[in-house]
Amino acid sequence: MEWNSALYDNKHDFVAEYGKGLLAFIPDCKEQTILDLGCGTGTLTAQLAPLGSRVMGVDASRNMIDKAKEQFGNIEFRVCDALALPFEAEWDVVFSNAVFHWISDHDALLAGIHKVLKSQGLLVCEFGAKGNIASVEKGFAEACGEYGFDYAPKFNFPTTEHFWELLETNGFIIDKIYDYDRPTVLKDGDQGLVNWMKQFFASELSVMEEDTQAAVLKKAEDLTRDTLWDGKEWVADYRRLRVIAHI
Numbered sequence: 703m704e705w706n707s708a709l710y711d712n713k714h715d716f717v718a719e720y721g722k723g724l725l726a727f728i729p730d731c732k733e734q735t736i737l738d739l740g741c742g743t744g745t746l747t748a749q750l751a752p753l754g755s756r757v758m759g760v761d762a763s764r765n766m767i768d769k770a771k772e773q774f775g776n777i778e779f780r781v782c783d784a785l786a787l788p789f790e791a792e793w794d795v796v797f798s799n800a801v802f803h804w805i806s807d808h809d810a811l812l813a814g815i816h817k818v819l820k821s822q823g824l825l826v827c828e829f830g831a832k833g834n835i836a837s838v839e840k841g842f843a844e845a846c847g848e849y850g851f852d853y854a855p856k857f858n859f860p861t862t863e864h865f866w867e868l869l870e871t872n873g874f875i876i877d878k879i880y881d882y883d884r885p886t887v888l889k890d891g892d893q894g895l896v897n898w899m900k901q902f903f904a905s906e907l908s909v910m911e912e913d914t915q916a917a918v919l920k921k922a923e924d925l926t927r928d929t930l931w932d933g934k935e936w937v938a939d940y941r942r943l944r945v946i947a948h949i
């Protein structure tokens with residue numbers, strides 16, 4: 703899917719903001735090379751830049767990479783699919799925030815990351831865990847159904863146990879792995895959930911007429927209000943899986 707980079711930076715900059723916690727797991731070693739996998743608009747790549755001798759951001763979305771280049775002209779960015787990384791034993795660290803749940807084949811993903819890491823290289827990543835945004839997805843799916851559209855669940859939110867197993871079968875040694883609830887306040891008060899759905903369900907909404915889109919979004923809000931609206935803000939039911947592992 704193509705990404706709306708302006709909406710991402712204006713309304714969903716909390717994604718990168720939360721990702722900053724992951725930076726604490728990057729070793730203190732100025733000579734290291736770091737690949738930011740699924741770098742989006744480059745906010746975290748810029749934070750990684752002073753932590754290594756060579757730091758590059760890659761992302762499958764041309765829009766996101768164009769925005770990253772525009773904002774951080776001194777950093778190397780490339781359009782590139784995480785499942786077809788054009789490197790071999792080149793990186794000391796692969797870093798990734800909020801990306802893996804967009805990729806359906808985690809086995810192939812981990813095999814590819816293993817291939818691009820140098821011996822003893824490190825994977826530092828966080829993404830959606832089993833149960834992530836369950837209420838949002840359920841509300842949106844039901845709303846789509848009411849207007850004659852089938853929502854096919856598209857995210858890959860694994861359990862910790864399953865991802866642990868995949869890491870091991872792909873040759874990783876696990877240093878840390880855990881999932882946790884991270885209730886996430888959406889920006890813009892009343893508009894927060896609609897903004898979120900417009901960004902992250904963009905491809906589903908794109909096949910609907912404009913008035914149907916509006917009706918589906920309103921219905922999804924109505925269906926989730928009891929669970930996710932706290933009277934002032936929308937608080938999405940995020941659950942994250944954090945992994946630190948090396949080869």
Ligand SMILES: C[S@@+](CC[C@H](N)C(=O)[O-])C[C@H]1O[C@@H](n2cnc3c(N)ncnc32)[C@H](O)[C@@H]1O
Nearest residue numbers: 718740741742761762763783784799800801804
């Ligand atoms: C929620 S954004 C996170 C961006 C950034 N890491 C951050 O923390 O702000 C998810 C990003 O994953 C990228 N992505 C999804 N699937 C991908 C794939 N197969 N290969 C590379 N990037 C991918 C999207 O293009 C998007 O920029």
